[in-house]
Amino acid sequence: MATDTYADYFDFVVTDIDYVIQREPDPDWGVTSMVNSSSYILAYATSGLAHYRFAGREDLLVREGDVLFFPKGMAHSGHADEDRPWSFLSVAFDAVAGAGNLDEQLAVVDHLNRGSFASRLSAHFAELHLAWTQRKPGYLIRCRAITMTILHELIRQQTLPHLDSPHARELITVIELMRANYRQTYAVTDLAHRAGLSPSHFRALFKQFTGLTAKEYQHRIKIAKAKEFMLSGECNVTQAATRVGFADIYYFSRLFKKIDGRNPSELTRR
Known part of the structure; x- marks a missing residue:
């Protein structure tokens, strides 16, 4: 089993959850040059398709199972596909670093995450939405913990060395x-x-x-x-x-x- 070579680098905690929302398919949905200066955003595509532009990348096709990550201050534009409009779950959160620079730590997370590991996060996003909507005692603690779990999985996937790498x-x-x-x-x-x-x-x-x-x-x-x-x-x-x-x-x-x-x-x- 590979060793996590970034084991000592990541040290932060999710402190606030601004919202957790679920959007149903809507062919008229779209955002233009959206910038969230106070929160980080994670979004999970539960079905359908969407078209996005961000970080100099044009017309990126987002499909079921993809996870989007937008750091604070990152402008992004997107719209639902007319024929197969997407539905998605998203969470806006804030975090603080226990050590080091938070933005540098989160910079390892890709803006568009795709593949079997990303689609496996479906259960975490569903659990997050359920905890947020039910609002049982301790729900904020639970929501922060689930968001941390999602971030951990994204970071682990993108920093864990693979045994098929040369040497x-x-x-x-x-x-x-x-x-x-x-x-x-x-x-x-x-x-x-x-x-x-x-x-x-x-x-x-x-x-x-x-x-x-x-x-x-x-x-x-x-x-x-x-x-x-x-x-x-x-x-x-x-x-x-x-x-x-x-x-x-x-x-x-x-x-x-x-x-x-x-x-x-x-x-x-x-």
Whole structure:
């Protein structure tokens, strides 16, 4: 089973649900240059067809089982197909990052998601609409949780490495080595040798596989582990830095701020 190479990158929670709506087929339905500045939008096509324009892409055909995602501020236009007007479920939500930049984290989610994994989200959208309309005690908590589940599935699908990728097993073995030995800092030549690849080939494949260089990936592993040590109360900043292999506390602090968005001392004051 593949390792989620972005495991330490995503850290956010859905905080508000503005609405959950179900639209029945209507050949006259359409929006023009719609921009929602206060909410993110997810929409699931339950039947029929629609035609969309967004992000420089013209006349995209949206069909049953597709999932649309529109970040805040993204202009989009669409209309129902005249012969087979679509029906859809949509949710408008807001979220906040626990660490890092939220928009950068959500940027991995495609605006148009298609395939068997997307169509499998049908039950989640149906459950979300039911919870919203029934409004039983705790429904807002339930709606936030379901929206988080949908986002998790979209992110997981688009960031989980596939075993049929070139040299995937070798790269996963290297990643597991770095995670298990987070105190160590491995040179690219060493990692390439362990993967049975030339350094240049390894660099290219690793970046394609994870979206990060090997050095950047090791830094994320180390910072995530240091964060655990500090939040648990087990270590102060200097101790955490030392335990994950940093001798220079000032470099560690700068790197922590760059990756996590906070100064490490903020975690030890809790």
